[in-house]
Amino acid sequence: MIFASYTNIISPLGFSTEENYEAVANSRTGVKKMMLPFSQDPFCVARIDDENINQYFSGVGASAEHTKLEQLSILSIQDVLNQSGINPQDSRTLLLYSTTKGNIDILENRYSTIDRNRVYLSAFAHHLQSYFKFKHPPVVLSNACISGILAIIIAKRFIEQGRYDNVLVCGGDILSEFTISGFKSFNAMSSEPSKPFDANRTGINLGEAVSTILITNNKELGSGYNTEIVSGASANDANHISGPSRTGDGLFQCLTRILAENTRDIGFVSAHGTATPFNDEMESIAFDRAGLHTVPVNSLKGYYGHTLGAAGVLETALSLESMKHQRLIKSEGYETKGFSGNITMITSHQDKLFSSFIKTASGFGGCNAAALFRKING
Amino acid sequence: MNAIISYAHIKHNQVSVNGEVVFRSDSALSLPEFLSDAYKTLGLSYPKFHKMDAQCKLGFLCAEFALKGTEFLTKVDLSRTAIVLSNAASSLETDRVHQHSIDDKSNYFPSPAVFVYTLPNITIGELAIKYKITGENAFFISEQLDAELLVNYTETLLQSGTEAAIVGWVEVDGTQWEAFIFLVQNTENINKNSIFKPLNQSTVITQYNQTIWTH
Numbered sequence: 001m002i003f004a005s006y007t008n009i010i011s012p013l014g015f016s017t018e019e020n021y022e023a024v025a026n027s028r029t030g031v032k033k034m035m036l037p038f039s040q041d042p043f044c045v046a047r048i049d050d051e052n053i054n055q056y057f058s059g060v061g062a063s064a065e066h067t068k069l070e071q072l073s074i075l076s077i078q079d080v081l082n083q084s085g086i087n088p089q090d091s092r093t094l095l096l097y098s099t100t101k102g103n104i105d106i107l108e109n110r111y112s113t114i115d116r117n118r119v120y121l122s123a124f125a126h127h128l129q130s131y132f133k134f135k136h137p138p139v140v141l142s143n144a145c146i147s148g149i150l151a152i153i154i155a156k157r158f159i160e161q162g163r164y165d166n167v168l169v170c171g172g173d174i175l176s177e178f179t180i181s182g183f184k185s186f187n188a189m190s191s192e193p194s195k196p197f198d199a200n201r202t203g204i205n206l207g208e209a210v211s212t213i214l215i216t217n218n219k220e221l222g223s224g225y226n227t228e229i230v231s232g233a234s235a236n237d238a239n240h241i242s243g244p245s246r247t248g249d250g251l252f253q254c255l256t257r258i259l260a261e262n263t264r265d266i267g268f269v270s271a272h273g274t275a276t277p278f279n280d281e282m283e284s285i286a287f288d289r290a291g292l293h294t295v296p297v298n299s300l301k302g303y304y305g306h307t308l309g310a311a312g313v314l315e316t317a318l319s320l321e322s323m324k325h326q327r328l329i330k331s332e333g334y335e336t337k338g339f340s341g342n343i344t345m346i347t348s349h350q351d352k353l354f355s356s357f358i359k360t361a362s363g364f365g366g367c368n369a370a371a372l373f374r375k376i377n378g
Numbered sequence: 379m380n381a382i383i384s385y386a387h388i389k390h391n392q393v394s395v396n397g398e399v400v401f402r403s404d405s406a407l408s409l410p411e412f413l414s415d416a417y418k419t420l421g422l423s424y425p426k427f428h429k430m431d432a433q434c435k436l437g438f439l440c441a442e443f444a445l446k447g448t449e450f451l452t453k454v455d456l457s458r459t460a461i462v463l464s465n466a467a468s469s470l471e472t473d474r475v476h477q478h479s480i481d482d483k484s485n486y487f488p489s490p491a492v493f494v495y496t497l498p499n500i501t502i503g504e505l506a507i508k509y510k511i512t513g514e515n516a517f518f519i520s521e522q523l524d525a526e527l528l529v530n531y532t533e534t535l536l537q538s539g540t541e542a543a544i545v546g547w548v549e550v551d552g553t554q555w556e557a558f559i560f561l562v563q564n565t566e567n568i569n570k571n572s573i574f575k576p577l578n579q580s581t582v583i584t585q586y587n588q589t590i591w592t593h
Contacts, residue, residue, distance in 0.1 A: 100497060102468070107477045121468050121519040139527060140519040142468050143499045150516065157534035178473070181480045182493035233539075234514050236461070236506040242494045253457065253512060257539065364494060365503030367515045 002156045002229050003222025004213055004373060007317035008079040010072050011209040011304055012046045015056055016079065021321040024329055025349060029303045031193045031205045038108075038177040044193055046207030046305035047175055048072070064113040067103045069174050070124070072210040074131055077170055080212045081132070084221055086166050088132040094164045095138035097125055098151035098171035099309035102142075104178045145272065145363030146234060147171065148211075148312020153232030153371055155215035165217050171313030172210035179308070180206055186242070188276055196273035196299035196331060197280045197345055199338030204274045207305025211314035225320045225375075230356075232371035233257035242364055244278055248286030248341075250368035251360060255290035258358070258372045266295045266372075267354025268328055268346065270319045272361045273299020274306050275333065279362060284341025295358075298346045302332025316359045316373070323375060328352050380536050381574035383450065385546075385560035385585050386443035388416070388436060394589040395443050396573075402592070409555055413439065420446070424508065431472045431495035432555070434504045437463065437548035440557035441505050444544075450561050451509055453568065454542035460514035460535050461502045462528060465549035466521055468498045501548050514540055523547045523558065525582040532562055532577065558586055 008016060012030030013023035023030075030046035057063050057071045066074065077095070086093055099121065105111075106119040117123045125138040141151045148171040155167035173179075183189050183206060190203035215229065216222055235253040237245035244250075269292060271283050280299075287297065300315045307314055322329050330349050337345075355375040362368045387394045391412045393401040403415045413435045417427060420442055427435060445451060472495040479487045494500060499517040506512065514535050518527060532543050546559035562577050575581045 101473075104473065107473060119470065120466065122466055122521040125519075126521075137520075141516065142497070142519055143502075143515060143517045144497045146515075154516065154531070154534075157531070157538065161530065161534050161537075163530065177480060178477060178496075181488040182476060182490075182496065185488040185493055186490045234516070235457075236503065236512050236515050238506040238510050238512050241500050241503045241507070242490070250512060363499075364497050365499040365515070366506055367499060367503065 002159050003216050003219070004227050004229055004316065004320055005216050005222045005224055006080045006083040006214045007212065007320060008076045009209065009211045009314050009317050010048065010076050011314065012048050013303065015075065017317050017321055020318060024303050024318060025327065027330065027332070029193065029332055030207065031305050043180065044191060044205045045175055046205060048208055067111060067114055067118065068105065069103055069172050070127055073128055073170055073172050076210040076212045077132065077168060080168060080214050084214050086214065088134045091135045092165040094136050094158065094167045095128065095134050096151050096155050096167050096169050097138050097140045098147040098169065098313060100142060100144060100147060100173055101176065101179060105174060105176050108177055144365050144367055145308060145311060146361040146367045146369040147309045149316065149359050149361045149371055150234050150312065150369045152213065152215060152229065152312065152316060153234065153369060156229045156232060159215065159217050167215045168212055169215055169313055170210065170212040171310040173208060173308035173310050175206055175208040190275060193333060194275035194301055194305065195333035196275040196301050197339055198334050199336040201275040201277065201280065201338055203276050204301070205305035207307045209304060209307040209310040209314050211310050211317050213313055213317055225324055227320055227323065228374050228376050230372040230374045231258040232369065234367060234369040237366035237368065239366055241366060244282040244362055246282065248282045248289060250366060251283065251286035251362055251370065252289045254360070254368050254370035255286060258370050259290065265356060266292065267323065267352065267357045268296040268298065269358045269360065270315050271297050271299045273301050273331070275301055281339045282362070284339035284343050287343045288341035293342045294344055296328055296346045297343050298329055298331035312359065312361050319357050319359060320373070323354065323357055326351060326353055379565045380562055380577040381565045382560045382577055382581055382585065383563050383568060383574045384444050384448045386440050387589050388440050388557045390591045392591055393443055397585065397588040399589065399592065409550065430504060433469065433471060433548055433550040434495065434501045436550060436555060436557045437501040438504055438508065440548065440559045441544060444559045444561055448561065450542070450563060454563060456510050457512045458539060458541045459511045460540045460543040461505055461511060462516045462532055462543060462545045463502055464518040464520055464524065464528060464547050465498060466519065467549055467551035468519055469496045471550045471552070472496050505544060523586060525579045529577060529579045529582055560585065
């Protein structure tokens with residue numbers, strides 16, 4: 001059995017998973033309209049306060065030696081190492097890093113003291129390996145917006161194969177002019193706080209975050225959440241590189257594979273829910289086709305924006321916390337049905353007895369992924 | 379048995395299939411010129427090719443050469459076929475183009491047609507679309523071809539519902555570029571007279587180093 005165990009979330013809503021859960025459970029959102037260093041107009045984004053990063057990192061190391069993403073990653077990984085007590089130098093431990101753009105701000109010449117070579121993801125990963133003295137070079141996954149949840153699925157597969165006992169899955173991406181200008185060129189950005197699945201949704205907010213989850217076969221380490229990763233799958237729409245399948249084919253394929261023998265008693269679905277018109281519509285169709293009409297659905301993008309390579313890890317960590325508290329989290333920004341599939345949105349925070357949830361994601365390149373998590377007894 | 383049934387390698391303005399150079403362009407040609415030549419020699423008519431960035435074109439051509447003359451696409455369940463690719467530079471070549479388009483505020487022209495290629499797994503998406511392959515996806519970043527990672531991960535897939543895979547390395551980084559793609563299939567589904575090697579790390583390394591490039 002493979003467990004999802006200790007977690008950390010660093011976001012505008014806090015530097016630990018508990019802080020983040022507390023904020024979200026009190027309906028606080030990290031998305032704000034603000035001026036960014038490179039923009040003339042305000043943007044609606046979820047940005048981590050620089051002063052907070054400096055304050056946390058000053059207790060750890062010299063900030064001039066690490067990029068912003070490296071500092072956040074070090075803080076996040078260190079928190080999970082501290083909680084779990086696992087040793088990075090152990091040959092049975094692997095770091096699996098999920099990101100879309102890594103240190104992309106190096107291309108923007110934001111650093112004078114950093115080796116520009118660390119814009120290469122393997123150099124970035126090597127930097128983290130040296131910092132923590134990981135025995136193995138980290139494995140880096142860059143698979144668009146499904147990277148985070150796919151990394152968790154891959155971690156499970158590596159452990160099942162017998163290669164490792166512990167895989168630290170860390171997902172991270174920062175806000176950059178690079179990604180903001182790109183999504184803006186697609187007309188995919190909302191100028192107001194995003195409204196996933198709502199009839200009046202107008203697009204995404206971008207966010208930054210780093211989140212880490214320990215995936216392990218050690219039952220004792222797994223006892224924090226007592227949660228098993230039951231199954232996971234990815235699939236491609238084979239339809240379009242920048243738009244999802246209208247019929248949700250790839251996501252539907254993922255759901256049918258992970259649900260094979262487990263269709264009963266799903267507590268909720270943590271959807272991708274980016275708040276673009278096409279994505280949310282596609283997801284509603286895929287969930288409907290997979291027979292999930294009565295299963296409550298939320299998107300956490302209303303709290304965090306779209307955190308790209310961090311999203312799948314962060315949203316899984318928060319969903320684990322939600323299951324621990326036996327409380328469903330409201331899909332922030334949702335008011336009026338804005339999709340054609342028959343699904344049930346979570347419209348307020350509510351207590352519920354449940355023992356499983358599904359996390360899904362879809363992204364550019366036609367990729368989709370989904371995983372099923374289940375609480376175990378004892 | 380899981381076997382590598384065919385492989386292609388593109389480097390130094392040459393294409394090799396199963397270890398033998400099958401196409402060679404003038405070594406002075408630039409990458410775009412070489413890609414255009416290689417596309418022509420395959421006699422393809424695929425308009426989407428011309429919209430791709432260089433990395434996707436390179437990956438696409440390498441897959442075409444590996445698949446040519448095989449029955450791979452007709453023998454496998456495309457919904458249970460995985461695409462697992464890797465490289466060192468992610469999408470850095472196109473990242474630089476997008477960055478250039480936003481560097482100068484008086485000459486600001488970010489384009490969605492460029493931005494969409496600033497993710498390495500778009501190459502996987504392009505192959506999936508061309509061949510209607512809907513199985514597992516993964517794009518790994520490693521400093522150099524990591525045969526151990528690719529073989530191990532492909533094996534985890536083959537043990538859990540995947541029955542075939544397109545696996546390899548596709549990289550464009552300035553003047554450094556290379557693609558190496560191999561096709562993995564269960565030998566139960568292939569002609570007994572075909573030549574194949576078992577899927578393992580040493581097979582991949584041998585095949586990767588097999589081609590004798592002429593310059």
